[in-house]
Amino acid sequence: MKLFRMLGRNIRDSFKSVFRNFSLSLASISCITITLIVVALSMVLSANVNNFADNVEKDLTIVVFIERGASDEIIEKLGDSIDLLNYVESKTFKDRMDITKEMIEEDRTFEMILSKYTRENTPVRDEYLIKVTDIEKIGEVADNIRKLDNVYGVEYGETIIDSLITIFDVLRKASYISVIALVLVTAFLISNTIKITIFSRKREIEIMRLVGASNLNIKIPFIFEGLFLGIIGTIIPIILTTYGYVAIYQHFNGQVFSPFLKLISPTPFVYQTSLLLLVIGMLVGMFGSYRAVKKHLKI
Amino acid sequence: MDLIRMKNVKKVYKNGVTAVYDLDLTIEKGEFVFVIGSTGCGKSTLIKMLYRAEKPTSGIINIGGIDVAKLKNRNVYKIRRKIGVVFQDFKLLERSTVYENVAFTLEVFGIPKAEIHEKVLKVLDLVGLKHKVKNYPNQLSGGEQQRVAIARAIVNGPKLLICDEPTGNLDETTSLGIMQVLEEINKLGTTIIMVTHDTDIVQRMQKRVVLLDSGRILKDYEKGTYRHEAI
Numbered sequence: 001m002k003l004f005r006m007l008g009r010n011i012r013d014s015f016k017s018v019f020r021n022f023s024l025s026l027a028s029i030s031c032i033t034i035t036l037i038v039v040a041l042s043m044v045l046s047a048n049v050n051n052f053a054d055n056v057e058k059d060l061t062i063v064v065f066i067e068r069g070a071s072d073e074i075i076e077k078l079g080d081s082i083d084l085l086n087y088v089e090s091k092t093f094k095d096r097m098d099i100t101k102e103m104i105e106e107d108r109t110f111e112m113i114l115s116k117y118t119r120e121n122t123p124v125r126d127e128y129l130i131k132v133t134d135i136e137k138i139g140e141v142a143d144n145i146r147k148l149d150n151v152y153g154v155e156y157g158e159t160i161i162d163s164l165i166t167i168f169d170v171l172r173k174a175s176y177i178s179v180i181a182l183v184l185v186t187a188f189l190i191s192n193t194i195k196i197t198i199f200s201r202k203r204e205i206e207i208m209r210l211v212g213a214s215n216l217n218i219k220i221p222f223i224f225e226g227l228f229l230g231i232i233g234t235i236i237p238i239i240l241t242t243y244g245y246v247a248i249y250q251h252f253n254g255q256v257f258s259p260f261l262k263l264i265s266p267t268p269f270v271y272q273t274s275l276l277l278l279v280i281g282m283l284v285g286m287f288g289s290y291r292a293v294k295k296h297l298k299i
Numbered sequence: 300m301d302l303i304r305m306k307n308v309k310k311v312y313k314n315g316v317t318a319v320y321d322l323d324l325t326i327e328k329g330e331f332v333f334v335i336g337s338t339g340c341g342k343s344t345l346i347k348m349l350y351r352a353e354k355p356t357s358g359i360i361n362i363g364g365i366d367v368a369k370l371k372n373r374n375v376y377k378i379r380r381k382i383g384v385v386f387q388d389f390k391l392l393e394r395s396t397v398y399e400n401v402a403f404t405l406e407v408f409g410i411p412k413a414e415i416h417e418k419v420l421k422v423l424d425l426v427g428l429k430h431k432v433k434n435y436p437n438q439l440s441g442g443e444q445q446r447v448a449i450a451r452a453i454v455n456g457p458k459l460l461i462c463d464e465p466t467g468n469l470d471e472t473t474s475l476g477i478m479q480v481l482e483e484i485n486k487l488g489t490t491i492i493m494v495t496h497d498t499d500i501v502q503r504m505q506k507r508v509v510l511l512d513s514g515r516i517l518k519d520y521e522k523g524t525y526r527h528e529a530i
Contacts, residue, residue, distance in 0.1 A: 003409075005409050005411065005412075006406075006409040009406050009409075020394045021394070203390070204392060206390070207390050207391075207392060207403075208403075208407070209375070209376070209379070210350070210352075210379060210384055210390065211379065211403060211404040211407060211451065211452075212376045212379035212380035212404065212407060212408070212455070213376060213407040214373075214376040215373050215376075217376070217407050297372075
């Protein structure tokens with residue numbers, strides 16, 4: 001009962017304190033707001049870059065050209081052998097005549113060349129299209145397929161894909177590092193602003209100590225205050241993220257320049273980002289206050 | 300019965316200055332003691348050690364069974380809850396009302412609201428400020444602010460009240476009013492130690508006087524009057 005009473009008092013006092021020290025609170029809130037807007041921007045960018053990378057990677061396929069004259073039974077056996085390989089997610093068989101049809105549909109000039117051929121003498125080969133579970137292993141899978149019988153050749157655009165994978169990997173890591181670095185910088189900035197705020201209330205802490213408040217008694221209201229500052233500070237970043245992102249998404253029709261570069265659908269992305277911002281704001285506010293008040297507890 | 304027992308207490312500051320030398324002092328429950336002496340004689344250090352704002356370099360300071368000298372920083376609140384402290388500059392929370400300032404001490408201890416209300420009004424009545432509960436410190440005179448500070452210091456019913464020049468910033472009439480309040484509190488059983496430079500007050504009150512000089516107790520008068528050898 002006593003614990004709840006004290007907790008209630010702490011929450012009430014810290015809420016009051018935010019408004020009683022409004023100009024100082026405003027400084028902390030502004031700092032949280034501005035830095036979290038930058039964090040939100042970097043989070044949205046990073047998530048979309050990752051999404052682009054994922055989309056491109058998902059479309060990467062190994063094309064297995066099958067030896068001419070392979071019977072249906074041999075083709076099926078080859079399929080089974082491919083299934084047994086590591087990192088193979090799925091395989092699709094494509095008949096040479098279907099491929100011919102697709103080629104003609106795509107480009108009419110093929111019709112002149114390919115219409116001369118029959119199923120028996122067409123230069124087009126039957127294919128297996130393979131998707132892998134781990135894009136970084138695409139080369140390894142391709143090499144293993146090459147070793148199988150009745151495989152004429154394997155194609156996955158080695159040089160371009162390898163460099164794309166490297167670029168995506170670097171981009172991903174860079175975006176993660178930049179978000180983490182930004183969150184840390186935010187924590188540091190907010191913590192310092194709150195420190196200045198609390199420095200001006202050094203006297204208040206001194207009085208609290210003098211009347212017999214334990215360190216915990218003193219810390220808790222300030223931590224709650226930091227929490228409130230954090231929550232208030234995230235309001236604008238959350239509104240900007242939610243409405244801003246939806247507006248951008250609608251403006252670009254969900255993709256940037258090409259269908260390859262699809263933006264992440266706003267739902268539930270904006271809600272997840274907002275929740276993350278709120279958590280960051282709350283934690284950073286609490287941590288900032290805790291760090292700041294701790295310095296003044298030696299009187 | 301002893302409330303405070305100081306034995307061989309010495310305080311050397313980090314800069315090498317020794318403020319108090321091997322001090323022995325015993326104060327009984329219910330006493331009213333003036334600590335006097337010229338500036339720099341160690342009286343402030345002495346009372347700061349009592350409420351553990353300063354830690355003695357060596358010696359024992361026992362207050363109501365607690366060895367204050369051995370208290371760790373995080374446990375200082377244990378002694379502060381047993382004593383009240385009044386300062387020359389009042390040390391009130393500027394953004395809190397009179398009521399909130401006094402209630403603050405009790406809230407810290409997690410006392411129920413109704414009990415806080417009752418105790419705060421009672422103590423404000425004792426210091427004559429019941430009608431100013433809703434005022435903020437900057438709306439009060441110096442004497443009134445000091446009364447609020449006294450109310451805050453005693454609302455928890457401490458056994459010991461430490462006053463660090465409580466009348467230092469006040470005029471003579473106001474000071475006498477404050478002394479009347481302190482005397483009343485003392486009559487209710489609270490031990491009071493008061494540091495002062497005020498000659499008149501010491502003369503009038505006729506209480507025990509401890510005279511410090513260069514960090515040592517020079518004289519300890521039973522029912523002392525102020526003598527011109529000090530201050």
